[in-house]
Amino acid sequence: MQQTHPLDQSFWNSRWENQQTGWDIGMASPAIITYMAQYTNKDAAILIPGCGNAHEANWLLQNGFTNITLIDIAPKAVAQLQQKYAKNPSVKIILGDFFEHKGQYDLMIEQTFFCAIDPKLRQNYVAQAASLLKENGQIIGLLFNVDFQKQGPPFGGNTIEYQTLFEKYFSIKKLEDCYNSIKPRTNTEVFINFVKK
Template identity: 70%
Template sequence: MQQADQLDKTFWNLRWENKQTGWDIGMASPAITNFMSNYPHKNAAILIPGCGNAHEAYWLVQHGFTNITLIDIAPKAIAILKEKYADQPAIEVIEGDFFEHQGQYDLLLEQTFFCAISPELRTNYVAKAASLLKDGGKLIGLLFNVKFEREGPPFGGEKTEYWSLFEKHFTIKKMEDCYHSIQPRANTELFFHLIKG
């Protein structure tokens, strides 16, 4: 298993430079858009950590959301995003480390970031996500409900492990098999909806 210090800015930037972005599904995650299509607060402060190509951000803007922050550690990814969303004032693009980021948000969207970090950082991830959310804020998204045979990233896991991690900082409203996965990930994902506090 690769250690946390190996999965750094250089590692991820090289992946972007070499176009090794197999995690990118080429569109906004259907599970996330399904949830957000019923989310009423269009001016909610939304953070998408480890955002990659941030297809969700484009979908959100198209559906009237006005306050979206994207953060990624890879300079190449950020350069792509800044060009892609140059004419979108509703989207702020930040090059930086999620674990060092400061801010207060109503909603965090999780899509392939949690599985990209070393499992030894998962406890830190949960605490940091909670610290970035306002009271009553929500963390929603997808987690792999499978143990991968090869060395990550991506890193898998299973429901009981995630439940014990997140319940320390969140009320778990939903953590169940995802019925809106893309076909290649069918039956391998959990959709979760957590509330801070």
């Protein structure tokens, strides 16, 4: 189905201005918490792209992580984060486009960003993620394993598509049905752990 509007900064900012943030689950995703609870490197450089309210960042800070970068394209979302984390040197907040971002990270957390971008950009997403990750860096998080019957965003997908997309740059360590999705997303998500080749 064709996009009738560009998924650009003004589109996303207006969603924030009008409080149309249905993707926000109001807390850190249980699947991501479960993974990060056993992640031992508290000083790892972590990137959360398309971070929105960045509930995961809150959990990470409370659990001793010290090097978190948040990036979002919507000025309204970023302004809220800047206010929230103004006194916290462990969090860097960037207003910008993930596809133009430069940096080097150990870990990228994927939570409803991939499904928000135009599917035509998915190959670019994979290449950009690989360029931002250090050797053996990882992407962990959630992707939808469902075909939405309406015009996106969110845009769905399936494990075969994801395997094909990511395997050029990443070793597929985990791509499996998520057992601890939030209730509204039960049986529609896969948990991923991809390691940069």
